[in-house]
Amino acid sequence: MDIAKKRLPMRILSFTKIFSLLLVALLLLLTACGGDGDKKGGQLASETPFIGGNTGLTIKFVPGAPPDEVTDNRNFPFGVSLQIENNGETEVQAGPENGYIKLLGINPVDFGVPLDHPAPAQFLKAPILVDGNLAGARKNFDGSVIPGGQTVVNFPFDPGRQINQFVYVPNIHGNTAVTVRADACYNYATMSTTKLCVKQDLLAPTERASVCEITAPKEPQNSGGPVQITKVSEAPIGEHKIQVTFTVEHRGEATGTFYTHNTNCDDRITNPDKYVVYIDVLSDINGETADCTGLEMPADPAAGVIDDKQHAGFVRLFRGASRTVSCTFDLSHIDSDFEDLFEVKLSYRYSTSIEKRILVKDVSLTD
Structure with a gap:
């Protein structure tokens, strides 16, 4: 009995040591993970220029507008x-040409x-902004995030104030349901x-x-933004020339669609502006412009060409599939390594939508 009593404290002591060692190991692991928590894609978050994310504008119905239920026969505005x-x-600019x-x-x-109105559907379309701008979110110099702007769009949209409310007109026989869908269509861009x-001599080996x-x-x-560059690779193609290849991809929600910027969001398969992104390689290397292949010329060819080198144009991501573009830079004038x-810049028109069902109740006393 005395031996058993002596063994018990020793077991407790041994367990305490093991628990302490495990606790120390766990703390070290958490510390190591915390150090990487400030990294984004292998880079320190403080050294990255953007907040990131694959969203542009988000839309949602204001609670109660529309209500879950309305009644028939003009009884429920x-x-x-x-x-x-x-x-x-x-940033999203004002006006229907920039977003609606x-x-x-x-x-x-x-x-x-009114049945005799020449264009009834005009009350169902409104600009996202009548005036002002809808600022994008941005990363502050200290790494904090400044949220993007917000606004509310109201329907029926009638600047002339002839119609300021909806009301279900028919006198129905029994309840029915309707689905209201809101489509957002707006210009957006991703940087x-x-x-x-960059090296003075791309092929020469060095000891340092x-x-x-x-x-x-x-x-x-x-x-x-919902359209992004997801992959970039660089390779020498001579003593003084590099090739940069990058992949453009739709990373937004599955129901989102993109079009040529400044066009309507026409979802028909035959729409030639569907799945089109305008790409502009803004960079030069000490004055040397990129010369890119795989880009369709813009309507004004001069807008995408400098010194006979094409740096901008359109690409079509058929049915949203990714697309690869290659550009070259002449480095013959470079005299150092850096x-x-x-x-x-990727420019496009983006479309997204939300839906809500409304129950229309038959509460009429007479048919």
């Missing part, structure tokens, strides 16, 4: 309101627009930056450690 928030990093919301799924005449390696490696993995950084930024 109501409105439809949408809250718009810019969660990406591009359109309601679908309801017959405007059934919801109170992408990637560090490139280089400041950078041409073929090292690249880490593209994208501003918040890193430089490869900056690309």
Whole structure:
């Protein structure tokens, strides 16, 4: 009995030591993970230029607008309101040419627009902004995030104030349901930056450690937006020339669609502007412009060409599939080794939508 009593404290002591060692190991692991928590794609978060993310504008119905239920026979006036928030990093300008919301799924005449009105559907389309701008979110100098702007779009949209509410007109026989869909269509852009390696002599071996490696993995950084550059690679194609290849991809929600910027969001398969992105390689290397292949010329060829080198144009991402573009830079004038930024702007028109079902109740006392 005495031996058993002596063994018990020893077991407790042994367990305490093991627990302490495990606790120390766990703390070390958490510390190590915390150190990497400030990294984004292998880079320190403080050294990256953007917040990131794959969202532009987000839209949602304001609670109660529309209500879950209405009644028939002009008994229940109501409105439809949408809250718009810019969660990406591009500013949206005012005016319907820069962005609008359109309601679908309801017959405007059934919801109170006079039958003899020449254009009933005009009350179902409104600019996202009548005036001012909807600022994008941005990263502050200290790493904090400044949220993007918000606005509310109200329907029916009638600057002339002839119709300020919807009302279900028909006198129905039994309840029915309608689906209200709100389509957002707006101009947006994504900025992408990637560090490139620039060398005086691309092929000559050196004994000293280089400041950078041409073929090292690249880490593209994208501003918040649904279309992004997801992969960048660099390779020498001669003693004084590099090739930069990058992949453009739709990373937004599955129901989102993109079009040529400044066009309507026409979802028909035959629309030639569907799945089109305008790409502009903004960077030069000490005055040398990029010369790119795989880009369709813009309507004004001079807009995308400098010194007979094409740096801008359109690409079509068929059915949203990714697309690769290659550019070359002449480095014959370079007399040192350094890193430089490869900056690309992607411009497009983006469309997203939300839906809500409304129950229309038959509360009429007479048929």
